[in-house]
Amino acid sequence: MQHAKQTAVHRTTRPAATLAAQAASRAAELVMTRLAATTVKRSLDLALGSVLLVLAAPALALGALALALRAGLRPGGVLSREIRTGLGGRTFELRSLRTRRLRLDLLSRLPHVVRGELSLVGPAPRAPDDPEVCGPAAGRWRREVRPGLTGLAQVRARSGMPWDEPALLDAHYAEHHGTGLDLVILAQSVHIPMRAALRGVAHPGKAHLSDTDHRLPGYSVAE
Numbered sequence: 001m002q003h004a005k006q007t008a009v010h011r012t013t014r015p016a017a018t019l020a021a022q023a024a025s026r027a028a029e030l031v032m033t034r035l036a037a038t039t040v041k042r043s044l045d046l047a048l049g050s051v052l053l054v055l056a057a058p059a060l061a062l063g064a065l066a067l068a069l070r071a072g073l074r075p076g077g078v079l080s081r082e083i084r085t086g087l088g089g090r091t092f093e094l095r096s097l098r099t100r101r102l103r104l105d106l107l108s109r110l111p112h113v114v115r116g117e118l119s120l121v122g123p124a125p126r127a128p129d130d131p132e133v134c135g136p137a138a139g140r141w142r143r144e145v146r147p148g149l150t151g152l153a154q155v156r157a158r159s160g161m162p163w164d165e166p167a168l169l170d171a172h173y174a175e176h177h178g179t180g181l182d183l184v185i186l187a188q189s190v191h192i193p194m195r196a197a198l199r200g201v202a203h204p205g206k207a208h209l210s211d212t213d214h215r216l217p218g219y220s221v222a223e
Helices: 002-071 101-107 110-115 152-158 166-176 179-202
Strands: 079-085 091-097 119-121 148-150
Touching (some): 002 101, 002 110, 002 119, 002 179, 091 101, 091 110, 119 179, 148 179, 152 166
Parallel strands (some): 119 148
Antiparallel strands (some): 079 091
């Protein structure tokens, strides 16, 4: 009788133990997959970011010199300094050239990419008191993804589509990001400004309409 009870208990606990082992295995596999993806992303940031920084260094130096001479600023005054929230909720001082010409403001942030405070691709860096970081609608994913020089929201915003919400696009990127998506976003980040510049050269002074030019008065994306 005792042997029969022990056998019944063993049969009952065995499936539970198997399910627990399978769940633990899946969790470990998920962690390893995310760790591998993070390592690949950081390697890409470090390698490509370093190359871009070397290539952009002469233009950045000339831009900083031009700003200093034109505005008569003191050393260091050519840079804007803003506190932003990075990976894990850690804050850092984001430094950018005070110019939008040739996207030098973004290129001047490449040292942050090399140091690991920014990624080449990711959500836009936000201030610590930004509602999207500390408000009730703040997503937990913001603490798990490095902010970037460019991102899905920035690329889609420049496409002229008024129905794309930046917060939703950032959340989508955080959930689905990978090397392939990063390369596509980087390619579009270069292609879109170049196409706009070429159009400006081909049709100087001509206004280019987008979807945003046809919104009705009082239009809101939330609608």
